[in-house]
Amino acid sequence: MSGDGVREVGVADAVALARDGYRVIDVREKSEWDAGHVAGATLVPLADVPARIAEVVSDKTTPLLVHCAVGGRSARALSLLAQMGYTNVVNLKGPISQWKEAGGEWEEPPQLLSPLQTRRYSRQMLIPEIGAEGQRRLLDSRVLLIGAGGLGSPIALYLAASGVGTIGLVDDDVVEESNLQRQVLHGVDRIGMRKVDSAEKTLHGLNPETRVVKHPERLTADNVERLIAEYDVVVDGTDNFDTRYVLNDAAVRLRKPVVHGSIYRWDGQVTTFVPFEGPCYRCMYPTQPPPELAPACDVAGVLGVLPGIVGLLQANEVFKLVLGAGQTLAGRLLMFDALGTNFDEVRIWRDPACLACGESVVQAPTAQSAVAIGR
Amino acid sequence: MSTIRIPPVLREETGGSRTVEVRAATVAEALDELFARHPELRQRVTQEGGELSPFINVYVNDRDVRYRDGLATEIGPDDTVILLPAMAGGAR
Numbered sequence: 001m002s003g004d005g006v007r008e009v010g011v012a013d014a015v016a017l018a019r020d021g022y023r024v025i026d027v028r029e030k031s032e033w034d035a036g037h038v039a040g041a042t043l044v045p046l047a048d049v050p051a052r053i054a055e056v057v058s059d060k061t062t063p064l065l066v067h068c069a070v071g072g073r074s075a076r077a078l079s080l081l082a083q084m085g086y087t088n089v090v091n092l093k094g095p096i097s098q099w100k101e102a103g104g105e106w107e108e109p110p111q112l113l114s115p116l117q118t119r120r121y122s123r124q125m126l127i128p129e130i131g132a133e134g135q136r137r138l139l140d141s142r143v144l145l146i147g148a149g150g151l152g153s154p155i156a157l158y159l160a161a162s163g164v165g166t167i168g169l170v171d172d173d174v175v176e177e178s179n180l181q182r183q184v185l186h187g188v189d190r191i192g193m194r195k196v197d198s199a200e201k202t203l204h205g206l207n208p209e210t211r212v213v214k215h216p217e218r219l220t221a222d223n224v225e226r227l228i229a230e231y232d233v234v235v236d237g238t239d240n241f242d243t244r245y246v247l248n249d250a251a252v253r254l255r256k257p258v259v260h261g262s263i264y265r266w267d268g269q270v271t272t273f274v275p276f277e278g279p280c281y282r283c284m285y286p287t288q289p290p291p292e293l294a295p296a297c298d299v300a301g302v303l304g305v306l307p308g309i310v311g312l313l314q315a316n317e318v319f320k321l322v323l324g325a326g327q328t329l330a331g332r333l334l335m336f337d338a339l340g341t342n343f344d345e346v347r348i349w350r351d352p353a354c355l356a357c358g359e360s361v362v363q364a365p366t367a368q369s370a371v372a373i374g375r
Numbered sequence: 376m377s378t379i380r381i382p383p384v385l386r387e388e389t390g391g392s393r394t395v396e397v398r399a400a401t402v403a404e405a406l407d408e409l410f411a412r413h414p415e416l417r418q419r420v421t422q423e424g425g426e427l428s429p430f431i432n433v434y435v436n437d438r439d440v441r442y443r444d445g446l447a448t449e450i451g452p453d454d455t456v457i458l459l460p461a462m463a464g465g466a467r
Contacts (some may be wrong), residue, residue, distance in 0.1 A: 241461065262462040267383045269462055285461040289430035333459075339393075346437045346457060
C-alpha cells in the first residue's frame with residue numbers, strides 16, 4: 001500500500017474496499033460479465049479502457065478497485081490507468097470467483113447458459129445481436145433440414161457448431177461415393193451408411209450438445225405435417241419439385257418459415273418464405289413444372305463448392321429467423337453465379353391469387369412460434 | 376442494346392451463351408428477337424398462343440413483369456431481362 005496509487009489486494013480486502021465506497025471496474029469481457037459480476041460494478045473490458053474510462057470515471061482521484069478473473073488483465077489495466085493519470089487505483093489480485101464467499105455482493109443474471117456453453121459460444125456471443133439471450137434462443141431452437149446431402153451438409157455443420165439445439169434431418173438415402181465431392185457431412189468410411197446416421201455421427205463429434213433427430217424417410221404429402229410440426233424453421237434442400245410443393249403448402253398451413261435453396265451446375269438461388277408476411281414458393285411458380293424441366297444433380301452435375309456457398313447463405317437466414325436480427329431474404333430471390341462470381345437479386349411478391357397463401361385462403365389463427373421473424 | 380440473361384437450364388438452347396443482346400422496346404420484342412436467333416427457346420419460355428409459360432418468370436432488372444405490363448413491359452437499352460425458370464437442383 002504505497003503512495004504511488006498502485007496497490008494490490010486480496011479478495012477479502014477488496015470486498016472491504018468496495019464497501020468503503022471504492023468504485024468497482026470490471027475489465028473482463030462482456031460474456032464473462034454476463035455470467036455474473038460484482039453488484040454495482042461497471043464493465044469496461046480491458047481493450048476499451050483507454051477509450052472509455054474517462055467517460056465512466058471522469059474524476060481521476062476517484063478510488064477505483066479494478067478486477068478481472070484472476071488479476072492479470074486488471075494489472076495491465078492498472079498501468080494504463082496510471083499512465084492516464086488515475087491516482088487512486090487498487091488491483092484485485094485473486095480469483096473474482098471467491099467474491100461471493102468472501103461476503104461481497106454479487107449479481108447473477110437468471111442462468112441462461114452453462115459455463116461450458118458460455119465458453120464454447122463466447123466468440124459469437126460477443127456480437128451485440130446475439131449475446132447470451134441470442135445464444136439461448138439458438139440453443140432452444142429446432143431446425144428441420146429436408147435433405148442431409150449437398151445443401152444439408154454445410155447447413156447442419158454450422159448450425160450444430162453454433163449451438164442450434166435441435167436439428168432434424170429428413171433423408172432416406174445412403175451415402176454413396178459420388179456424394180463425397182460435396183456432401184461434407186459424410187466421409188469414405190460412411191459409404192453405404194444411412195445419411196441420417198452418418199450425419200448424426202459427424203454432428204455429435206462437432207457438438208455433443210446438439211440433439212439430432214433422425215427422420216429416415218422421404219418427405220411426402222402424408223408425412224409432411226407430422227415432420228415439420230415440431231420445428232421452428234424448415235430448410236429446404238430438396239432435389240425435386242414434388243417435395244418442394246408439398247413442403248411449401250404444408251409450411252404455409254402451419255406457418256413455418258422455409259429457407260429455400262437450389263443449385264444447378266454453377267448457379268444457386270436462395271430465398272426465405274415467411275408465410276403470410278412474404279411470398280411463398282407458389283407465389284413465384286404457381287404450378288409444378290413437368291419433370292423434364294427439373295434435372296437433378298445426378299443428371300446435370302453440380303460444382304462441389306456451390307452447395308457450400310448456397311447452404312451457408314441458407315444457414316445465415318436460419319440464424320436471423322431464430323435471432324430476430326437483420327433482414328431476411330423474404331421477398332427477395334438471391335442468385336449466385338459461381339462462374340462469374342456474381343450475386344444478383346430480384347424482388348418476389350405475394351400473389352393475391354396464390355393457391356397456398358392468396359386471398360382465397362382463410363388465414364389460420366397465428367400459430368404460437370418460438371421464432372421471431374426477421375424483417 | 377438490352378441484355379437478356381439466359382438461365383443455366385436453358386443454355387443448351389443458346390449453344391452455351393449466358394447472355395444475348397437484343398434491340399427491343401418491349402419484353403415481347405426482346406423475346407421475339409431471342410426466339411429468332413434460338414428457335415428452340417420459344418417452347419420453353421412461352422405457351423401456345425404466345426403467353427409466358429407459368430414455369431418461367433421474366434424480370435426486367437429486379438421487377439417481375441407479371442406485376443408490370445407483362446410482355447408489353449417497356450425496356451430500355453440499359454435494362455436486363457432475366458429469364459428465371461423454377462430450379463429444382465438439390466441435395467442428394
